[in-house]
Amino acid sequence: MRKTKVKVHPYIPNSAPEVKQAMLKEIGIKKVDELYNEIPSKIRFKGKLNIPDGIESEFALKRHVETILAKNTSCVDNLSFLGGGVANHYVPVICDEVNSRAEFLTAYAGEPYEDHGRFQSLWEFQSLMAELLDVEVVSVPTFDGAQAASSSIGMIRRYTGRDEILISDTTSPDRLAVIQNYCHPMIKITMVKHNVKTGMMDIEDLKQKMTKNVAGIYFENPSYLGFIETEGKEISKIVHKNGGKVIVYADPISLGVLTPPSNYGADITCGEIQPLGLHINYGGATGGYIGVNDDPKLVQEYPWRLFGIDKTEVEGEWGFGDVLYDDRTSFGNRETGKDYVGTASALWGITAGVYLALMGPEGMKEVGTVIMQRSQYAAKKISGIKGIKAPAIDSPFFKEFIVDFNKTGKTVSQINKALEKKGIFGGKDLSKEFKELGQSALFCITEENTKEDIDRLVSELKNIIK
Amino acid sequence: MSADIKSKLRKFHQAKWDEQLIFELDTPGERGIIVGGVEDEIEKQIGNGFANLPTGMKRKKSPALPEVGQMRVLKHYLRLSQHTLGADLNVDIGQGTCTVKYSPKINETIARNHKATKLHPWQDESQVQGALEILYKLNEYLSELSGLDHFTIQPPSGSAAIFTMASIVQKYHEVRGEADQRDEIITTIFSHPSDYSAVALKGYKVTMLYHDPKTGVPSAEALRAAISERTAAIFITNPEDTGIYNPEIPEFTKIAHEAGALCCYDQANANGLLGITRAKEAGFDMCFFNLHKTFSTPHGCGGPATGAMGVTKALKEFLPAPYVEKKKGTYTLNYNLKHSIGKVRSFYGVFPVALKAYSWLRSLGAEGIREASEVAVLNNNYLLTHIKKIKGAEAPYAKGKHRIEQVRYSWEKLFKETGVNTEDVTLRMCDFGFHLWSSHHPFIIPQPFTIEPTESYSKAELDEYLNALRHIAKEAYDKPDFVKKAPYNSVVHRINHDSFDDPKKWAITWRLYKKKHLNQN
Structure with missing residues (x-):
């Protein structure tokens, strides 16, 4: 038994006293504390940290954290109809199998030699996304869709040299808050109205606001409120005529069946990759994508890393590397770098690549079609309940739709509380975000929500409303 | 293990599957996963789901994603994972500034x-x-x-x-x-x-x-x-x-x-x-x-x-x-x-x-956290003590002083005396299953390399890494041309970088590669 009080931690091999002594000796000092000689004593921390003692055993640690987590009710415990940015899509087991591989999980920033696989899998993410988006260039993923939207705006600002951006007023409020902070105070944001009956962009308002000072427009399709903007071509025409650029934020899981934005004039397609094989994780497993066509001037404006493919000196070998690294990224040159770049969501990018490789063209078509059919079925059934209208905006939609509870005499909050008692998470309450909709909620139907789930929701809603 | 790592070097060779690109695995008709169609009753009531969608909004041409069976997709990515040198496999102290320490598995669970x-x-x-x-x-x-x-x-x-x-x-x-x-x-x-x-x-x-x-x-x-x-x-x-x-x-x-x-x-x-x-x-x-x-x-x-x-x-x-x-x-x-x-x-x-x-x-708790910091600093100064003695390596500034958790070193002397630069050493390190990183902008310290050992690696592992550095520095003096052609035991050999800054040649996606290098659209 050791006489010393020093505890040897399994994560810290050289905390073993014998090893420590040997190392101190080689350095030529007596105590570790001497290594901190440069820190003035007046700023040395002398007290004891007010942090609980370590939980020594692995099982006790597991039990401790799991006891806290047990206080949560998850979307496995309850049936969920929540969307509004991220949603419960099915995660193929191969996605988890690959992203829990130690090699991918614990790699960081090796060279394209010993990390050849990291480069290849992220280059494949870029390539697979490019096919889905029908564009030529996609970067490695950034933090989330909100950052992708923000950086896209930064890209067209620098591209056009114009400091104002138009944003559709049906944009997700959560995302808009990120965009606003990103733009402030360098980029002026002007909101463009929508037609309250159809949800489509107000073209007259756009025409008025799309001046020669405006870098372009940002809108979401499908919108945050679920409906599909069908005037993309017309919007692009107006913006391009004035020398602006078009940014469309698109849900990638819709693109097996919906027309990719590049086909109706989008210069930049951006969005969130969470639907492509990532668990929701309390909104914490996200990644943003940006896709453009191969206009070198626009490619030059990407802030993040772009991986390229080429040959090696040995016939038949593929090699990878960074495209336009030196002056474009702030890693290469802090003064000329566009925007900033840092650790983002690479593991989720690899996972989204796995997802697309598994799904193929047929899988993406299948999942898009199922979502279209089931969400329309859900809206139809819900709308059949007396006092409820769904969708509240009468336009085609994908995955999400507004349910109008105004005539039920109940608030969304009351309805959701009642649903919760029945083991159901109802739609996201919109009454604060879009006041003009009154007591309305955004319901989300993914491929995981079966007919049985939808029928159960409808039946519980009927009981609550009557 | 065949080599005594205290005196010799590990006889390493990274996995090399010669794996294709995912697009090269495309076999029309294969499926990786089935999502499943909609229930008959929904089909009956709703139809195909596209009746209300204006034709311009329905995708006409399917995305040209590859069609690959499930096991082959899995195998592809497992092979790529083996082409990646994560911290769980190597002594990942060569990525200074990044604090690549042990990520406990219990936390993943x-x-x-x-x-x-x-x-x-x-x-x-x-x-x-x-x-x-x-x-x-x-x-x-x-x-x-x-x-x-x-x-x-x-x-x-x-x-x-x-x-x-x-x-x-x-x-x-x-x-x-x-x-x-x-x-x-x-x-x-x-x-x-x-x-x-x-x-x-x-x-x-x-x-x-x-x-x-x-x-x-x-x-x-x-x-x-x-x-x-x-x-x-x-x-x-x-x-x-x-x-x-x-x-x-x-x-x-x-x-x-x-x-x-x-x-x-x-x-x-x-x-x-x-x-x-x-x-x-x-x-x-x-x-x-x-x-x-x-x-x-x-x-x-x-x-x-x-x-x-x-x-x-x-x-x-x-x-x-x-x-x-x-x-x-x-x-x-x-x-x-x-x-x-x-x-x-x-x-x-x-x-x-x-x-x-x-x-x-x-x-870790309060004491463990402090212990982690102290050992990280101990490990760093242990490495500093030994790296300073390697011919060709230097630790610019603050001579005679201790450092905190990392050091930005320089191979300038090695480069001047042998023509072998940081990149060459980095690529030779791959041959021993190690990673060595230079620096990001600005490149003020010439021929930089940055090492941060953290608290996670044992003394024996640090010694193994030091042995590789010593060995390569010696090689640089003895046979510089050999070092300049490394890596030999990595996944691939020296990559042609010419296309990466050339808009006519860069291939950021498979689609662009086909267009620019294979004349396919």
């Missing part, structure tokens, strides 16, 4: 619980009390480690935390009516590139302090000369990527405060300092920690990450919303912060990273 993975961010607070408790307590511990009062995990990386601090600086001066006057920020040349670029994004003119050529750190005198009534804030990293602690730091914050500027502490390099010295005592108003570095969560090939950011009481109302609070025993999200900058990421931050960091902190 915990984070795979559906009570974490299957939580939706718009669930009612009453349904996510466990998640909020984790965030609340993590914020408490981080506050204790920094001495600051309030933390948020919303920034999704260190760079994003820098951007968040710059946003708060701006809002702070706006509220005080001094935003127009204070349009400059001062940082240092050896700080992370984002301390320049993320700050410049907010419209600030950025001034960079240079280090004293002898001490390797900027002096308080240099700051005094640069500061003025136009300075909005200072962004200081201490130690910088050189690993040299700047003892004048309390003077820095005093000078800045006297000039009306805020003091922001980039603590990406905190791994040697936890429990040793804190942002508060050094006089900072804000700081951040990288949970994916210092707090052990895995780097994931470059994220997910978190730059947990803290502020003093005076700046609480400026934090990004929502802020996690505890009221009458219940955890809640507070959106009502008077001067909040808004948001810097969707929802609340990267929850799985916060969860793993919480678990890591609880496993």
Whole structure:
């Protein structure tokens, strides 16, 4: 038994006293504390940290954290109809199998030699996304869709040299808050109205606001409120005529069946990759994508890393590397770098690549079609309940739709509380975000929500409303 | 093991599957997974689902994704994983600044619980009390480690935390009516590139302090000369990527405060300092920690990450919303912060990273955290002692002084004497199963390489890494041409870089490769 009080931690091999002594000796000092000689004593921390003692055993640690987590009710415990940015899509087991591989999980920033696989899998993410988006260039993923939207705006600002951006007023409020902070105070944001009956962009308002000072427009399709903007071509025409650029934020899981934005004039397609094989994780497993066509001037404006493919000196070998690294990224040159770049969501990018490789063209078509059919079925059934209208905006939609509870005499909050008692998470309450909709909620139907789930929701809603 | 690693080198060869690109595996008709069609009853009622969709909005041509069976997709990615050298497999100390330490497996197991993975961010607070408790307590511990009062995990990386601090600086001066006057920020040349670029994004003119050529750190005198009534804030990293602690730091914050500027502490390099010295005592108003570095969560090939950011009481109302609070025993999200900058990421931050960091902190406890820091510094100075003795290697600045958690070394002497540069050494290190990194901009130290051993690797492993460095330096003197043709035992050989900066040739996607190099559209 050791006489010393020093505890040897399994994560810290050289905390073993014998090893420590040997190392101190080689350095030529007596105590570790001497290594901190440069820190003035007046700023040395002398007290004891007010942090609980370590939980020594692995099982006790597991039990401790799991006891806290047990206080949560998850979307496995309850049936969920929540969307509004991220949603419960099915995660193929191969996605988890690959992203829990130690090699991918614990790699960081090796060279394209010993990390050849990291480069290849992220280059494949870029390539697979490019096919889905029908564009030529996609970067490695950034933090989330909100950052992708923000950086896209930064890209067209620098591209056009114009400091104002138009944003559709049906944009997700959560995302808009990120965009606003990103733009402030360098980029002026002007909101463009929508037609309250159809949800489509107000073209007259756009025409008025799309001046020669405006870098372009940002809108979401499908919108945050679920409906599909069908005037993309017309919007692009107006913006391009004035020398602006078009940014469309698109849900990638819709693109097996919906027309990719590049086909109706989008210069930049951006969005969130969470639907492509990532668990929701309390909104914490996200990644943003940006896709453009191969206009070198626009490619030059990407802030993040772009991986390229080429040959090696040995016939038949593929090699990878960074495209336009030196002056474009702030890693290469802090003064000329566009925007900033840092650790983002690479593991989720690899996972989204796995997802697309598994799904193929047929899988993406299948999942898009199922979502279209089931969400329309859900809206139809819900709308059949007396006092409820769904969708509240009468336009085609994908995955999400507004349910109008105004005539039920109940608030969304009351309805959701009642649903919760029945083991159901109802739609996201919109009454604060879009006041003009009154007591309305955004319901989300993914491929995981079966007919049985939808029928159960409808039946519980009927009981609550009557 | 065939080689005694104390005296010899590991006979390493990385896996080399000669694996194709996923697109080359395309076999029309194969399927990787079936989603399944809709129920008959729904089909009957709704039809194909596209009746109301204008024809222009229905995709006409299917995406040209490859069609590959499930096992082959799995095999493809497993092979690519074997072409990747994660920290779990090598002695990953050659990626200085990045604190590549052990990411305990128990935390991965915990984070795979559906009570974490299957939580939706718009669930009612009453349904996510466990998640909020984790965030609340993590914020408490981080506050204790920094001495600051309030933390948020919303920034999704260190760079994003820098951007968040710059946003708060701006809002702070706006509220005080001094935003127009204070349009400059001062940082240092050896700080992370984002301390320049993320700050410049907010419209600030950025001034960079240079280090004293002898001490390797900027002096308080240099700051005094640069500061003025136009300075909005200072962004200081201490130690910088050189690993040299700047003892004048309390003077820095005093000078800045006297000039009306805020003091922001980039603590990406905190791994040697936890429990040793804190942002508060050094006089900072804000700081951040990288949970994916210092707090052990895995780097994931470059994220997910978190730059947990803290502020003093005076700046609480400026934090990004929502802020996690505890009221009458219940955890809640507070959106009502008077001067909040808004948001810097969707929802609340990267929850799985916060969860793993919480678990890591609880496993170590107060004493363990301090021990981790001390051993990280011990390991670093052990390496420094030995690397200085390698012919061709140097540790510029601060001669005779100890370093904190990392050192930026130089192969300049080796290069001058043999023609072998840092890149050559780096590629030769691959042959022994190691990674060695140079530096990011600016490249002030010639032929740089940056090593940060952390607390995770044993003395025997550090010795093995040292042996490889020694061996390659000797090779450089004996047979430089051999080193310059490395790697020999890695996945691939020297890559042709010519196309990467040429718009006519670059192939950022398979689609572009086919177009530019195979003449296929």
